[in-house]
Amino acid sequence: MTQEMKQSLKLEELGQFVLSMILFNQLEYAWWLFPALILLPDLSMIGYAFNTKVGAFIYNIFHHKLLAIGIFTIGFWLGNSVVELTGIILFGHAAMDRIFGYGLKYPDDFKHTHLGWIGK
Numbered sequence: 001m002t003q004e005m006k007q008s009l010k011l012e013e014l015g016q017f018v019l020s021m022i023l024f025n026q027l028e029y030a031w032w033l034f035p036a037l038i039l040l041p042d043l044s045m046i047g048y049a050f051n052t053k054v055g056a057f058i059y060n061i062f063h064h065k066l067l068a069i070g071i072f073t074i075g076f077w078l079g080n081s082v083v084e085l086t087g088i089i090l091f092g093h094a095a096m097d098r099i100f101g102y103g104l105k106y107p108d109d110f111k112h113t114h115l116g117w118i119g120k
Contacts, residue, residue, distance in 0.1 A: 001116065009115075013098040016065075020092025023072070027081050027088075034092075037085075041093040048110060056105035063094045063104060 024034045044062035048055030061067065072087025074080075097103070103113030111118040 010099050013095045016095035017092055017099065020088050020095060023088045024085070024092070027085060029081075029085065033085075034089075037089045038093055038096065041090055052105075052109060053107040055110065056107040060104045062090065063097060065091055065094050068094060 021034065041062045044059045045055065047058030068087050068090035070087070071090060072084055075083030075085070075087055098115065101113075101115055101118060103115035106112040106114075
């Protein structure tokens with residue numbers, strides 16, 4: 001992947017992260033809740049305590065944007081702001097991770113992601 005392509009993808013992810021903040025702002029929660037919750041999806045890394053296959057599976061569930069959008073949509077449809085918040089945090093976190101090069105994981109190694117190898 002070229003450096004130009006990496007920069008383009010990072011800008012796209014930045015836009016999605018900003019969108020998550022805008023959506024959060026539409027809910028009636030205190031501003032500090034967003035930064036307090038944004039790293040919560042990383043608890044999914046606990047799956048790596050078992051092995052890389054389980055770790056990647058659990059990590060990818062909590063970092064998949066379609067799931068986040070689905071959860072948000074269900075919350076919106078039900079008028080449930082807690083479910084909406086959950087979807088927004090999952091979406092924003094996934095975008096933030098990808099800005100820093102942390103993509104969805106392959107089952108062979110934590111550092112092997114759909115964006116390439118972390119640290120290389």
